[in-house]
Amino acid sequence: MLQETIPDLSKFVEPDRVRREVYVDPRIFELEMKRIHERVWIYCGHESQVPRPGDYYTVLIGRQPMILVRGADGRVHVLYNRCPHRGNLLCGDRHGNTGEFFRCSYHAWTFHHDGQLRNIPMMESGYAGTRLTRDNPDCHVRRAARVESYRGFVFASLAADGPGLQEFLGEARIAFDDMCDRAPAGEVEIVPNCFRVIQHSNWKIFLENQLDALHPSVTHQSAGRAAHEVEKEIEKRTGRASLSYHMLSAFATVTIEKWDGFETLNYPGGHCILTGYMALRPRDPDTLAYEAALEKAYGKERMEQILSVNLHHVLIYPGLSVQPQLQQLRAIRPLGVDRTLTEIWHFRLKGAPEPIYRRALAYYNLVNSPSTMINADDLENFWKCHQGLASEGGDWVSFHRHYGRDVQKDGCVASAPNCGTSEAPMRNQMKAWLQYMTSEN
């Protein structure tokens, strides 16, 4: 029925431009939730987020309220947050520990951590002779069709069929490999804090901005300049400013021309990578101690190999933006056609010295917290962008920057040399979008 009311979507996306309705039409949003978010692999959380049996977090997959829970069997399960009786949410809190089982607050039906029915009050006296028997699948909490994890990062898909998680991630796996390899112990653990910020704009505007290498020097000029002035002043006074100032000032000191020197790599399925631009490997004692720990764990050659990877963002379409070098990620939860929640997490490199954790933590607090001086201006632009697209002042969004110059390279489309600001990532995301949106299964 939905399909009948939406025009032919293939006419909405061209290789170098996209119709405005793609961002603002609520009917298209509903179809996106069904055909993209409620079908592909969506990030639910990290295994270390739910260490003890009964630990849970609620999470949205598309429009579906879900529960990520650690079972008594040690496995992580993803369930619909819905009691099979009257439809009550089983967990009303964002996170907590449910104890040995889930107990519905309405009529006390209880369920094991894997969703299996444990008990229904009055099962004998109340339900004898009805078709609600214990072997009826309607007695159990529905589970996500598929749950898989990669290096501790748990994903779920609400579709029974489709590529496995590793196949879905493809080359974008490097987001987790790069992050975990940087830990001398080979894995990360979550820092138990989630910053949550709501944007008044379509979810795709955020994702497209993540790899828009032209925007920082325009959008973030104010914060970058301010940090640069203070950084210079501190250097003059004390000889050296902490890396925190560089993290902020790089938004302005890397000029538009320099941004063209970086590269974007664009993979099937809409995943994209922006190579790193910050100098995050200084020669101070903290870094040297960290490198020694890495070398001890992996040997010199492998250590050099690990540290030579320099990625700023890895975008895992359609819902995750990872900064492996800073051990941070932002999960995107669309709330409506013009409302998007970002959940922002930080991870600790297991086995790395404390100062290395604190260095990345500074970025988490300064750039990714609710007091961010950086995203303040992004969100302002996203809102304006959405408002303008909702108008009839134009029909198309232009993705022409460096169009026609992209190069094929090892199974991906790369921005051409000195074309780092190419809109290739936007074109790549919309290509994947159209594929998902026009295929029924």
Add this chain to the structure above:
Amino acid sequence: MAQRPAKRKARTPARASRAVVRARRAPVAARAANALALQHEVEQFLYRQAEYLDNRHWQQWIELFAEDGVYWMPPDPAHTTWEGMPAIFAEDRNLMTVRMKRLLHPDAWSQKPLWGTNHVVSNVVIERATPDEVHVRSRFHMLELRREDVRHFAGSYRHHLVRTREGLRIRLQRVDMTNAQAAYDYVLQAWV
């Protein structure tokens, strides 16, 4: 010292007792007067800080902090330090200066629209006072207008004040917002 005149005048009980009361009251009254003066001084300090924010006198606001002063807003009331912890704000005067310069930059796009705040500070309780420092807790309520949208932030302040040649200065301001854990509809551009 207060005992001696009382003893001497004990012959006339009524007058003596008045004298005793007066004698005993004097230091109490002095202490009360001191406490009131300190309460007043601290309250005026907190009000001044709130006014600097609402009037966007950022530099004056920063100068209320001691040289080593820190403004800290934990995301969780259980946090006992900002060091090594996620924090909504954990800013020394250098980082405060970055924030101020950003707010004043002509290309701070999110500062272009109509924006203003109104702080009310109340329930001021002095927890500890020595000649050199004062620990004070209070409650605040802040209304923010941005473009057409109103937001409310409320919670408690804990000021650790130190006495300097310039007067009271903040060594640590801890801000626990009641809505710290709620999702932020847009971000916080300035200090609360």
